[in-house]
Amino acid sequence: MNSLILRTTTMLLITILLLFSVFLLLRGHDLPGGGFIGGLTAAAAVALYVLAFGAEAANGMVRVRPRALLGVGLTAAVSAGLIAVLFGTPFLTGHWLIFDLPGSAEVKLSTVLLFDVGVYLVVVGTVLTMLFALEGQ
Amino acid sequence: MLIAVLVGFAVALVAPLATQRLGDRAGWWLALLPAGLFAWYLTYLPAVAAGGSVSEATAWVPRLGVTLAMRMDGLSLLMALIVSGIGVAIVIYAGGYLKGDATLPRFYLILLGFMAAMLGLVTSDDLISLFVFWELTSITSYFLVGFKHQYADSRASALQALLVTAGGGLAMLAGFLMIVAITGSTSISGLIADPAPLLASPLLPAVIVLVAIGAFTKSAQFPFHFWLPNAMAAPTPVSAYLHSATMVKAGVYLLARLAPVFAAEPLWVWLLSLIGAATVVVAAGLALLRRDSKALLAYSTVVALATMVMLIGLGGEYAGAAAMVYLLAHALYKAPLFMVAGSVDHEAGSRDVTALRGLGRAMPFTWATALLAGVSAAGLPPLFGFVAKELAIEALLDTRAWLLVPLIGSGAVLLLIAVLVAWRPFAGREITAPKAVHEAPLSMLIGPLVLASAGVVLGFAPYLVGDALLVPAAAAVIGAPYAFDLYLWHGLTPALGLSALTVALGVFLTWRWRALHDALRARMGGSRFGPAGVYQRLIDGLVPFAQAFTRRVQPDDLRTHLTVITAVAVLATGLTGLVKGSLSLGVAHQPGYFYEYMVMAVVVAAALAAVRAHRRLPAITALGVLGFGIAIVFVFFAAPDLAITQFLVETLIVIIVALVLMRLPRHSLREEDNRAVRAVAGTVAALGGLLITSLTLAVTAGPLDARLSDFFAAESYPSALGRNIVNVILVDFRAIDTLGEITVLVVAAVGVYALLLRRDTSRDPDGVEPPRGSATSDGGDA
Numbered sequence: 052m053n054s055l056i057l058r059t060t061t062m063l064l065i066t067i068l069l070l071f072s073v074f075l076l077l078r079g080h081d082l083p084g085g086g087f088i089g090g091l092t093a094a095a096a097v098a099l100y101v102l103a104f105g106a107e108a109a110n111g112m113v114r115v116r117p118r119a120l121l122g123v124g125l126t127a128a129v130s131a132g133l134i135a136v137l138f139g140t141p142f143l144t145g146h147w148l149i150f151d152l153p154g155s156a157e158v159k160l161s162t163v164l165l166f167d168v169g170v171y172l173v174v175v176g177t178v179l180t181m182l183f184a185l186e187g188q
Numbered sequence: 189m190l191i192a193v194l195v196g197f198a199v200a201l202v203a204p205l206a207t208q209r210l211g212d213r214a215g216w217w218l219a220l221l222p223a224g225l226f227a228w229y230l231t232y233l234p235a236v237a238a239g240g241s242v243s244e245a246t247a248w249v250p251r252l253g254v255t256l257a258m259r260m261d262g263l264s265l266l267m268a269l270i271v272s273g274i275g276v277a278i279v280i281y282a283g284g285y286l287k288g289d290a291t292l293p294r295f296y297l298i299l300l301g302f303m304a305a306m307l308g309l310v311t312s313d314d315l316i317s318l319f320v321f322w323e324l325t326s327i328t329s330y331f332l333v334g335f336k337h338q339y340a341d342s343r344a345s346a347l348q349a350l351l352v353t354a355g356g357g358l359a360m361l362a363g364f365l366m367i368v369a370i371t372g373s374t375s376i377s378g379l380i381a382d383p384a385p386l387l388a389s390p391l392l393p394a395v396i397v398l399v400a401i402g403a404f405t406k407s408a409q410f411p412f413h414f415w416l417p418n419a420m421a422a423p424t425p426v427s428a429y430l431h432s433a434t435m436v437k438a439g440v441y442l443l444a445r446l447a448p449v450f451a452a453e454p455l456w457v458w459l460l461s462l463i464g465a466a467t468v469v470v471a472a473g474l475a476l477l478r479r480d481s482k483a484l485l486a487y488s489t490v491v492a493l494a495t496m497v498m499l500i501g502l503g504g505e506y507a508g509a510a511a512m513v514y515l516l517a518h519a520l521y522k523a524p525l526f527m528v529a530g531s532v533d534h535e536a537g538s539r540d541v542t543a544l545r546g547l548g549r550a551m552p553f554t555w556a557t558a559l560l561a562g563v564s565a566a567g568l569p570p571l572f573g574f575v576a577k578e579l580a581i582e583a584l585l586d587t588r589a590w591l592l593v594p595l596i597g598s599g600a601v602l603l604l605i606a607v608l609v610a611w612r613p614f615a616g617r618e619i620t621a622p623k624a625v626h627e628a629p630l631s632m633l634i635g636p637l638v639l640a641s642a643g644v645v646l647g648f649a650p651y652l653v654g655d656a657l658l659v660p661a662a663a664a665v666i667g668a669p670y671a672f673d674l675y676l677w678h679g680l681t682p683a684l685g686l687s688a689l690t691v692a693l694g695v696f697l698t699w700r701w702r703a704l705h706d707a708l709r710a711r712m713g714g715s716r717f718g719p720a721g722v723y724q725r726l727i728d729g730l731v732p733f734a735q736a737f738t739r740r741v742q743p744d745d746l747r748t749h750l751t752v753i754t755a756v757a758v759l760a761t762g763l764t765g766l767v768k769g770s771l772s773l774g775v776a777h778q779p780g781y782f783y784e785y786m787v788m789a790v791v792v793a794a795a796l797a798a799v800r801a802h803r804r805l806p807a808i809t810a811l812g813v814l815g816f817g818i819a820i821v822f823v824f825f826a827a828p829d830l831a832i833t834q835f836l837v838e839t840l841i842v843i844i845v846a847l848v849l850m851r852l853p854r855h856s857l858r859e860e861d862n863r864a865v866r867a868v869a870g871t872v873a874a875l876g877g878l879l880i881t882s883l884t885l886a887v888t889a890g891p892l893d894a895r896l897s898d899f900f901a902a903e904s905y906p907s908a909l910g911r912n913i914v915n916v917i918l919v920d921f922r923a924i925d926t927l928g929e930i931t932v933l934v935v936a937a938v939g940v941y942a943l944l945l946r947r948d949t950s951r952d953p954d955g956v957e958p959p960r961g962s963a964t965s966d967g968g969d970a
Contacts, residue, residue, distance in 0.1 A: 080910035083828040085918060091836035098843045118941065121934045128927055143923040147909055159909065166926075167919045173930040177937040178840060184944040185847050 054103070061103040065112075068096035076171050077164075086167035090174025097179055106186030117179035124172030131166035189258035189311045190246055192225055196304025203300050204293035215283015215631055218296055222275030222303060229268045236265045237656040239669055243313060243377070252316075259313035259377055262660025266512065267310035267441055269657070270519045274433045275303050277635025281527050282425040284631030285534060295335065299426070302328035306434050310441055315364040315374045318442075319357065322406070325435050326353040332426040333419045345418040348723065352405050352415040360402020360442075363395045370395075376445065380667070383449040396456050399446065400463075407439025407493045410467040414720035417478075417486040424530025427482055432489045432522040437515065440496045444511060448667025451503040460501020461591060467494035468594040472601040476701075477708050481529040481539045481609045485522065488565070488605045491598045492518045498591060499583055500665065506583035508665035509672050510576070512658050513650075517576035520643045521564035524636035525609055528558040531632050532613060537623035541608045542702075548614035550625040553633050555614040560640035562610025564647070566603040567690065570676055571647040574687070579674075581683040596690045603694025604701060650674030747865075751872050758875045765883070772886040784824060791817035799870075804849050812842040829914040 072093035079085030101109040135144040145163040152158060199221045207214040235242055241261035248256045260268070282299065286292045305324035312318040327350070334346025368374050370389045371382075379386065386392060403409075408416035419431050430436070443460065450456035468491050475487035492514070499511040531554050533539045536547055548555040564573030577599065584592045619625055627633075646653060654674045663669045678684060697704070741752045765771040794813040801807035815838035822831035900913050900921065910916040918926050 079912060079915045080919070081912050083832060083912060083914075085829065085912070085915040087918070088829065088832050088836065091833065091840065095836055095839050095843075098840060101847075102843065118938075121937055125930060125934055128930060132923070132927065143920075143927070145908060145920050161909070163908070163910075163919050163923075166923060167915075170919070170926060170930055173933050177933045178844075180937040181844060181940050182847070184941050185844065 057103045061099050065096055065100055068099070069093055072096065072171075076167060079167060080159075080163065086170030087174055090171040091178070093171070093175050094178035094182075097175075098182060101182060101186060106183055110183055113179065117176045117183060120172045120176030121180065124169045124174075124176055126169070127172065128166050128169030131162040131169065134162045134165075189242075189244055189260055190256055190308075192228060193304050193308040193311070196221065196225065196300060196307060200297055200300035200304060203296040207293040207296050212283065212287055214292070214296070215280045218283075218300070219276045219279040221300065222272045222279060225307065226269060226272040226276060229265060229272060232260050232265055233656055236260065236262050236660050239660060239663070241377075245313075248317065254316045254374060255314055256317050257313040257375060258311045260311060261664050262657065262662070263441070263444055263512075263664035264311050266516065266657055266661040267437070268307055270437075270516065271303060271306050271310065271434050274429060274519060274523050274639065277523065277527070277639055278425050278429040280631050281428070281530075281635045282423070284629045285425055285530060286423065287629075291335070295332075295423070298328050298331045298335075299429070302332065302430060302435070306438070309438055313376050315367060315376060315379075318376070319361050319364055322360070322402075322438060323354055323357050325430075325438060326350060326357055326406075329353065329419070329430050329435055332430060333422045335423055335426065336421065339421070342421040345415075345421040348727075349415045349419045351727075352412050352723070356402045356405025356412065359398045359405075363398030363402065366391050366395045366398070380446075380448050386449065387453070392453070393455055396450055396453060396459065399442070400456075400459055403439035403442045403497075404463060405439070406442075407436050407497065408467075408490050409439070409463050409494060409497060410470050411719035413467055413471055413490050414718070414723065416490055417474075417483050420480075420482040420486050424482065424526060424533065427486070428523045428526030428530065431486065432526055433519040436489065436493060437496075437519070440493055440500070440511075440515065443497060443500045444508075444665045447500050447503065447508070447665050451667065457501050457503060461498050461588065464494045464496075464498030464501055465591055465594045467491075468498070468598045472594075472598040475601055475605060476705060477712065479541050479608075479705065481532065481541050481613075482526070484541070484605045484608055485526055485529060488602050489518075489522060491602060492522065495580060495595065495598070498595075499580060502583065502587045502591070503666075504583070504587055505662075505666050505670045505672075506579070506586045509658070509662040509670065510579040510583040511665060512661040513579050513674065514576040515661075516653065516658065517564065517572045517643070517646075520639055520646070521561040521571075521573055524557055524561040524640040525565060525606075527632065527636040528554055528561065529609055531628040531636075534632070535628055536613075536621040536625045538621060541612055543620070543622065544613035545620040546614070546616035546618050547621065547625055549617075549619055551614070551627045553637065554628050557633065557636045557640050558610035558614060560644055561636070562606040564640070564643040565610070566606035566694065567599055567687070568603075569647070570644075572643040572650065573647075575647060575650050575674055575676060577690075578678060578683050578687060581686050582678075582681070585682060585686075592686065596686060596693065599690035600693035600697050603691065604697045607694075607698050608701070647676060650676065747869065751869055754876045755872045758872065758879050761883075762875070762879050765879070765886075770886055771879075771882045772889055773882050774889070775885065784821075787817050787820050787824075803854070804852070805846065808842060808845045808849065812838050815841070827914075829912070 072089045074089075075084035075092055076086055076089030077084075079089065097109055097113060100112060132143040135146060136142055138144070138146055140146075143166070145161055147163075148160040150158045150160075199218075203218055206218065210217055232242060241259055243257065243259045245255045245257040248254050279296070279299070282292075282295065286295060289295075302325060305321050305328060309318060309321035309325060312321055330346050330350035333349050334342050336342045337346075364374075367379065367386060370391060371379060371385050373379070386395065389395075405412045405415075408414075416431060416436065420427055422431065471487045471490035471494065475484055475491070478484050478487065496511045496514055496518075499507040499514065529539060531551070532544065532547060535551060535554075536544055538544055560571070564571035567573050567577035580595065581592065584595060651674060654672075658674070659669075659671055662672070742749055762771070791814055794810045794817060798807050798810035798814065801810060815834060819831045819834035819838065822828075822834060897913075900917060903921075904910055904913045904916045908916045908920040910920065
């Protein structure tokens with residue numbers, strides 16, 4: 052699709068969309084969002100890029116092979132489960148590290164977040180694998 | 189005891205590396221494992237000889253009450269010593285037999301893995317762990333039978349052995365699960381101590397038959413006997429180890445183990461003794477058709493196993509004792525005979541007993557071994573095989589004398605086989621063989637010679653193993669302590685007379701063998717009849733049936749797939765719903781807001797547009813609009829996560845499908861379809877919609893069970909530190925479901941990737957596969 056308007060808007064939107072996908076991922080535990088939704092948003096952003104610039108350019112922008120994302124994502128999710136086992140709790144039990152920041156803010160790191168990151172990566176990897184396989188010939 | 193099994197598996201894992209490092213000496217070093225295990229098992233001898241047993245338990249799946257319980261009593265110890273002791277001979281022998289073979293490392297991996305599994309099997313005191321070890325031996329046997337996998341014969345035999353034994357194992361598992369359901373325990377010793385609940389259960393006949401099927405398939409009893417002769421496709425060390433001395437005895441072991449429980453049941457007694465007797469007759473008869481030394485030995489193994497099954501089925505003190513003595517005697521003579529047959533094959537180039545003469549001149553030590561083992565196999569004094577046979581005859585005289593007919597007849601055939609394998613190829617002045625003959629190396633001599641000599645020693649001095657090992661083993665079969673003495677010379681008893689009769693028959697049979705053999709072969713040779721034919725027809729029919737079925741319900745075009753899937757779902761769910769009366773189409777009218785009606789109107793309009801569209805792109809776009817409409821409904825009813833997901837999925841579907849469509853030639857949907865196809869698709873779709881509507885109405889008609897949602901709402905923050913319940917459920921409460929789902933996603937992505945790669949290769953002019961699937965112009969309005 053050779054459209055100047057689409058290309059220009061895509062260039063503007065892509066960064067925002069990708070950042071927004073990470074935002075959705077991170078806020079997911081307390082507000083609408085999460086790994087699935089974040090991953091789909093990121094995948095939709097790349098799909099937009101594919102429509103505007105073609106699969107090859109998109110492939111170059113993503114830099115990693117989507118198939119690698121599948122492996123990394125699944126590994127992250129399983130590791131999140133195994134960390135719980137290391138603590139002597141059942142597989143996939145959540146473990147949390149909470150840091151208090153000045154001004155009543157706090158940062159919560161957890162195996163649950165790691166798990167959600169894994170979900171995010173698998174979703175992005177799946178959609179992009181299909182997308183690039185369809186387009187890249 | 190568990191530790192011994194684990195050590196076995198551990199050594200098996202490093203065996204390939206060790207074999208590569210050690211080269212030709214690997215066999216000698218690896219034999220240290222079975223030798224060490226043998227010595228270790230011997231330390232249990234004092235406790236067991238005193239009539240006791242040793243137990244240990246490690247929790248395995250505590251929630252299901254499955255423990256890795258191990259127990260060492262006389263029966264287990266006898267089997268463990270046979271498995272590890274003969275293992276020493278086999279491991280050394282295999283080093284010579286497969287010398288220089290590039291596959292030797294892999295061979296040791298599987299062989300030692302089998303040994304560990306077999307040791308686990310005979311020392312398990314838990315039905316479930318016994319089953320696991322049981323199937324492990326079937327699987328390792330599969331790999332070993334198919335070891336020469338470049339030959340189609342080997343592969344077919346391996347598959348046959350696996351399907352028969354693992355299939356029987358599944359029947360056995362069903363029987364075990366019934367036992368567990370009835371008694372509430374998986375413990376074997378517990379079952380033997382208190383069988384009353386099981387014996388009182390109406391399911392008892394089913395349990396007996398299922399467990400017996402497991403044992404019969406494993407121990408190659410009629411009508412499952414056919415896999416064992418075919419399993420001779422395995423390298424000879426495997427035949428000697430798995431298919432004569434150890435694995436095929438697992439069935440006998442299981443029957444012996446459970447004999448105290450079922451001994452008083454007529455079904456058990458008749459099933460075992462009749463199947464045993466039938467197997468004896470069938471196998472002895474089929475043996476007359478064969479002239480391949482390994483096939484002959486395989487049939488004689490089947491006869492021996494059947495004799496043990498018969499004895500165990502008969503029950504009683506004599507029979508129990510006889511079965512155990514027979515078990516040991518058979519292991520001690522049959523393994524060396526197999527190894528001798530393998531050495532002859534290796535050094536003289538043939539297993540056809542009619543093609544070999546005079547080998548004794550070139551292979552004196554092999555011949556000596558063959559004679560020692562052969563005399564024992566023939567049941568002649570003064571060897572241990574004679575002691576065992578006398579005891580079996582006495583046991584039958586004591587209980588059901590008519591079963592002596594098959595026993596004596598088969599005894600004659602066993603003598604014939606012993607002569608054919610251990611005498612005929614070696615005797616004679618002139619050497620006749622396909623290649624230059626020389627003596628087998630030390631590694632292939634020492635193991636069989638030691639085992640065969642043990643038969644001699646025990647023939648003269650059976651008391652060496654009698655009180656310490658065989659009496660406790662028999663006690664486990666009989667269910668009560670029973671002291672007996674073993675003698676070579678019983679005096680002039682009826683049993684001795686019957687023994688003499690057997691020998692006379694055997695000598696006569698040997699004298700007339702060639703004529704009988706040729707006549708039988710001319711009449712029945714080569715035809716596949718009986719159970720083996722049934723098996724073959726099943727296998728031959730299964731694949732074409734599966735192909736035809738798959739072609740019908742999953743042909744190349746996606747539309748038929750979807751139609752079939754939807755139709756099956758509608759029929760299965762709909763019929764269940766109708767029968768149970770749980771479907772409802774009653775609409776309780778609730779007033780809605782006007783914007784809800786607007787969205788509904790958009791959804792309906794989009795659906796109509798999709799159906800009426802002439803081209804693909806508008807149809808897909810209309811479906812996208814429909815999906816967005818549904819997502820807006822989610823927004824109305826406060827399900828933001830669901831709505832966002834639906835929006836994103838709809839967007840991506842439209843993009844991906846649009847990308848696919850851009851590659852397809854323009855076609856009018858109407859032109860492709862005839863009326864009949866559209867009518868079927870329309871009906872199925874309408875029924876599907878009707879079913880979902882009715883289910884939704886039925887579900888919402890009743891009061892909502894809020895226990896789960898209340899729990900999640902209450903526990904979300906306190907237990908999982910999250911305020912978004914949907915996400916907390918996904919990543920914490922039900923994270924294992926999510927893990928399953930993302931695994932499915934990965935598999936699907938890899939599948940799509942592989943399919944699309946395949947499409948590219950299928951365009952290759954050299955490619956065998958024709959272009960197919962939605963990539964072609966006729967296939968897809970995806």
